Amino acid sequence: MDYRKYVILLFIVLCGFQKLKAQDNGFMVADSTSAALSKAGNWQEMINYGHQTLAAGTDFPGLRLRIAFAYFITNNYKEALAEYNRVLQKDAYNQTARYYAYYSANFLNNYLQASYNAGYLDKGTLRKEGVSPFGLLDMGVESGEKFVSSSRRGNGFYTHGGFSNRLGWRLQLEQSVIYYNQDIINRIGFGPRSDRYKLSDDQIEYFAKLSYMLNQNFTLIGSYHYLTTKYNSTIYRSNLWLAGIKYQGTDVDLQGDVNFGDIIKQPITQYNAKLTYYPSGNLNVYTISRLSDKYLKSKDHFIFNQAIGFKIVKNTWLESGVTFGSQEDYLDSDGLYVYNSVDNTKFKFNETAFYQLNIHAQLRLIYTYEQKADAYFPINYNQNSLTLGFLWKF
Known part of the structure; x- marks a missing residue:
């Protein structure tokens, strides 16, 4: 009986050897x-072959790196990131x-995620690329005028300046100062002699x-917005906060956040869910969908924003957006923009x-059309805005 045990054991060893040989x-x-396909620059064939090989059960870092580089060289940065991440999950310092x-x-304009990865690079590479854990990322200004079709309102003037900088490989700070002014013309009475x-x-x-940035996929977000508003000889001070989390996936980025605080002595809470979709894995085409539930003056208001951006020619992009819903005291862009003008916006369309200009300088022109409702009289009017912006990336 003992010899049977040895035969079975030998059979198992031979099977294991054959399996290892097959894997080899x-x-x-x-x-x-995969090396030959990469050397020949057959990038799409490399991608197809790589995924077929992975599906067949053969997986090793060199194959993943070649698939990732094929995506990178064909400008599909989202898929490239996903493949590089799979390598980094097993070897964080590759x-x-x-x-x-x-x-x-960086090519997806996600500077924080870029910084997170830079934190793992060796010192020689960091010096070569001129990257450090502290320093300015960008600086910009924008200014514009709002042209109003109502005789009861003067044109509005808006200006904004800000910058962002690294406070470490995982931490980024953005700061802005904003000024807004508009004349409000009203009547006491309705007759021709009314004051x-x-x-x-x-x-x-x-x-x-x-x-x-917690890790390669998750980012915690917090913001604070302070406003001093002078209206009718009265000064109001408002404080607004935001807390949220963002997930960077392969084809989509997801974000959930909540705004809360007080604005012109009114408490406000606004819940937001945002989805950004990159169908080609880059900024040549992208869509942004944002749904908000704003609780203000004891009422819920649902606001939906949809934007689509695309590259039209070299160095030029367009982004079109529409916003539906009552936008009184609406909070946008992680709390950066506060739409608390005297009159409520009921519908908005914008084109950016x-x-x-070069690797550092970017120009921005924004046109906005709004349907507004007069705060004091049952009158609707239109507002058209033009804003010019300049951004310098360090």
């Missing part, structure tokens, strides 16, 4: 074939994966936003043109 052969074929993950995130009086709506604002 599979690795060697996949390694040589310098090739970190280097290209850094640039993939007219003019009020000035002046507002000065400060905004700060902190973003902390981006032109990249």
